[in-house]
Amino acid sequence: MSQTEIAPMAAGNPDRLTGLKTFWHYFSVNRGAVIGLFVFILLVLAALFAPLLAPYAPDVQDKTAFLRPPAWQDGGSAQYLLGTDPVGRDILSRLLYGARFSLLIGAVVVTLALTGGITLGLLAGYFRGWVDVAIMRVMDLILAFPSLLLALVLVTILGPGLFNAMLAIALVLQPHFARLVRAAVMAEKSREYVVAAKVAGAGHLRLMLATILPNCLAPLIVQGTLSFSNAILEAAALGFLGLGAQPPTPEWGTMLATAREFILRAWWVVTFPGLAILITVLAINLVGDGLRDALDPKLRRS
């Protein structure tokens, strides 16, 4: 047999560059996705530079300014642009710091859920048999409970708090990744390139991680984006129910929970934290839609 020269995949490979270009081409066609990405970058910047941007520290109380309305309303002043909460803290500052928590929650939850889901999905799809049955039955079981209820119960076991809330949400979201990876692995496993790698002597680990996994990435990225926004929503809901981040943490859901009793007296205390959640989740979902269009022609929403 003649020796075949296989070109190494060097960095700066022209193929990869055009790949990125094609991706951006498809992504930028979707105007909403670009706007979403822009807003998301702003949020990341706000979170990173919160100490510089925020006029006050998130926990500083001004005893002369309880429930001060926003600047444009009667009784408001430029001192507190978005008004103050019932204990005289600046809402704008708390929102800026809150962006840190929401983005952190999204990132941690998605990382945990991805790691767990990829591992389990790879094992199930690659080995099939009883491994598959055992793993997928457990995933079905997790999906049998309404997600928020399961997260609530898990937090009850683990104890309330931001970190436990993230763990619980990651566990609840993880089956979606496992199912996705398993389906993709099963589809890819019998392809010729995998058989070729196997014949060439690649071991199980190499086959799973280096050969098959990179070809299942597109749907995972889309699902990851959607889970990012889901995680933020669920963590805010847990915070709202008093089981997520605990006051005085400026987490948006927790802020809503403490503001609840003032809804009919001070609309701004309730409105702004929720608006922050909505804008963040919406921006990420817009990016998710754009990613789906750009990465996966099969999933493309016409």
Added chain:
Amino acid sequence: MLRYLLNKIALLIPTLVGITICAFAFVRLLPGDPILAMAGEHGVAPARYEELKQQFGFDLPIWEQYARYVGEVATGDFGVSISSKRPVIEEFKTLFPATLELSFFAMVFAMMLGIPAGIFAAVKRGSWFDQSLMGTALVGYSMPIFWWGLLLIIFFSGYLGWTPVNGRIDLQYFFKPITGFMTIDTLIYGKWAAFRSVLRHLVLPTIVLGTIPLAVIARQTRSAMLEVLSEDYVRTARAKGLSSARVIGVHALRNALIPVVTTIGLQVSTLLAGAILTETIFSWPGIGRWMVESISKRDYVVVQSGLLLIALIVMAVNLIVDVLYAVINPRIRAA
């Protein structure tokens, strides 16, 4: 068909076992001693402690405890609430109709708006209506519904004073429940003022709970409809000279609705999760608020059984949806 059904039920057995294991494990995974945890802040006397330990069977080996638990659950014994001292199943029976009624209205709301909107958007693809509808749907899909509920309260109850803030009915009306569904009960008694009060209480929670399903259904209907509209048989129907309304309403819609039915079925779990938040905001006396309150009251017997009962409901509904799906889509049955 029967074989399909039996097959589906057989597949549910492992999940069923898993659900009971989860509920069983819940009380035992709680930090600290389960009896002390269940006793709450008051604690128990040592003699009572031993008594309870035997009563709950915590002195038995773990698998015997589990067998005992399954035996109790299978005979409909879901334990007694620690806070109210009433059997959990009794509480569930009084509270569940409230959740069911609210969920039913939310689902009707979501379908009645979502399906026509989705069809219209697909037919007028690319128009301003389509674009703004899809934009709105994405906002709805991204909505933190607990905040949405508070906003609606601020506007409709606080500012306009149109709707009540909490509960299912004004306190002045009292009657013995027959079905547990207040809309039906008030009609049976023929009390029109009470019926109106019930409807006014239902409006906001229905909108809040229906928002996410509405967004999902509108999006799903639109994409299913778009797919179907490009099929050959739709083109044939058009070529035969059928009216546009008939092509869309009969040829296209019937096929487009198949994936939509599945979506609606999948929303049941979302709906129950949403009910937890919606009921908390509107003080709606259903099982969602019951679970949240039981968790904060540390009434773990209720949480354990509630978890089990809710999972069973989700499972049953999913089975019904699967069967329904097979009925409307013969291709599934054959597989």
